[in-house]
Amino acid sequence: MATTFGLFYGSTEGATAVAADVIKEEIEATGLATVDLHDVAYTDLKVMESYDVLILGISTWDIGQMQADWAYKFAQLDKLDLNGKLVAIYGLGDQYAYADSFVDAIKTLSEKVMQQGAIPIGFSMVDDSYEFTYSEAVYKDVFIGLALDAENQDNLTRKRVRAWVQTVLEDVGLLVPQPA
Numbered sequence: 001m002a003t004t005f006g007l008f009y010g011s012t013e014g015a016t017a018v019a020a021d022v023i024k025e026e027i028e029a030t031g032l033a034t035v036d037l038h039d040v041a042y043t044d045l046k047v048m049e050s051y052d053v054l055i056l057g058i059s060t061w062d063i064g065q066m067q068a069d070w071a072y073k074f075a076q077l078d079k080l081d082l083n084g085k086l087v088a089i090y091g092l093g094d095q096y097a098y099a100d101s102f103v104d105a106i107k108t109l110s111e112k113v114m115q116q117g118a119i120p121i122g123f124s125m126v127d128d129s130y131e132f133t134y135s136e137a138v139y140k141d142v143f144i145g146l147a148l149d150a151e152n153q154d155n156l157t158r159k160r161v162r163a164w165v166q167t168v169l170e171d172v173g174l175l176v177p178q179p180a
C-alpha cells in the first residue's frame, strides 16, 4: 500500500495553496505515495502527529515573518511530539520585492519542528534561476526546503516542484537516488 504524506499549508492569498495542489499532483503521479492536504487555518495541528512524513507549506509576510495562520497556531507546535518524523518544507515568497528576506519563514518553521524532534529533509540547491539577495532559509548555497515565487517565476513552479519531489522521495527512501 502506498505511503500517505500529510501536507499542511498556510496561505493568505492562495499561492501556497496552489503550490500544495501541484506538489500533491506530482507526488501522486509517481504512484509511490498519496498526499492528504490540510489548510492550517482549519486544522488542529495535533493531526500532524498521525503522519510519518510531513510536508509543510508557508509563505513569508511583513518582511521575514510567518504567514498569519501559521503564526496564529505556532505555539501549538510546542505541544507536538514530532520525534523521528521526516519533514520537508516549501515556502512562497517574492524575491524581487523582498529580496533581503526571501522565504525567510521556512527557517522559522524548520527550527520549530526540529525542536519538536523532526528530521528535516527535502533540501534544494540555490541555482542560477533565483535572483534574491538574502534568505534566512539558505545555508551554504542550499535552501533548507524548496523556495517558490509565484509572483515572479510562476512558470518555474512545476519544474521546481517536480525536481524537489524527486529529492523528497529519495530522502524518504521511496526512490533510489539517480547519479547527477
Ligand SMILES: Cc1cc2nc3c(=O)[nH]c(=O)nc-3n(C[C@H](O)[C@H](O)[C@H](O)COP(=O)(O)O)c2cc1C
Residues within 6 Å of the ligand: 010, 011, 012, 013, 014, 015, 016, 017, 059, 060, 061, 062, 063, 064, 065, 067, 092, 093, 094, 095, 098, 101, 102, 103, 104, 150, 151
Ligand atoms: C506586505 C507583504 C509583505 C511580504 N513580505 C515578504 C517577505 O518578507 N519575503 C518574501 O519572500 N515574500 C514576501 N511577500 C510575498 C508573499 O510571500 C507572496 O506574495 C506569496 O506568494 C504569498 O503567498 P500566500 O498567498 O500563499 O500567502 C510579502 C507580500 C506582502 C504583500
